[in-house]
Amino acid sequence: VQLVESGGGLVQPGGSLRLSCAASGFTFEIYPMGWARQAPGKELEWVAGIYVGTLTWYADSVRGRFTISRDNAESTVWLQMNNLKPDDTAIYYCATDPRATIPRYRGQGTQVTVSS
Numbered sequence: 168v169q170l171v172e173s174g175g176g177l178v179q180p181g182g183s184l185r186l187s188c189a190a191s192g193f194t195f196e197i198y199p200m201g202w203a204r205q206a207p208g209k210e211l212e213w214v215a216g217i218y219v220g221t222l223t224w225y226a227d228s229v230r231g232r233f234t235i236s237r238d239n240a241e242s243t244v245w246l247q248m249n250n251l252k253p254d255d256t257a258i259y260y261c262a263t264d265p266r267a268t269i270p271r272y273r274g275q276g277t278q279v280t281v282s283s
Contacts, residue, residue: 168192168272170261175277178251186246186277188261193272196239201265202246204257204279212257215246216265224265228254251281 174186186202201216201224215235216224223235234247244261259279262270 170272170274172259172261172274172277175259175279177280177282179283180252180281182251182281183247183249184251184279186248186259186261186279188244188246188274190242190244190261195242198263198272199265200235200237200244201262201270202233202235202244202259203262203270203273204255204259205276206257209257211260213266214259217244218265248279251279253281255279256281 169191171189172186174184178184199216199218201213203211203213205211214226214229215233217235217237225233232250237244257279258276260273260276262273264270
């Protein structure tokens with residue numbers, strides 16, 4: 168099983184980034200997928216989830232700024248992040264089982280830094 172994130176980087180406040188996650192080694196289309204983040208000294212925080220079909224969920228802290236989407240044919244999930252804030256700085260992880268304490272599968276993460 169592999170979940171490989173990409174698209175992180177350094178961006179100024181108010182800027183945008185699009186994270187990608189390429190999945191392999193499991194039946195992607197039957198798994199709910201999500202994005203979680205972890206800032207230094209803080210616990211893992213789920214920010215978005217997308218379920219089988221088009222149902223989505225967002226944390227209050229990102230609702231209206233972040234959009235999660237998926238393509239089952241490409242086994243890929245994305246997180247479009249707009250109007251980024253310094254508080255969004257964290258390592259972002261792609262994972263199965265949105266909002267689970269311990270997701271079954273999780274990637275290695277990609278760093279997002281929002282700073283002027």
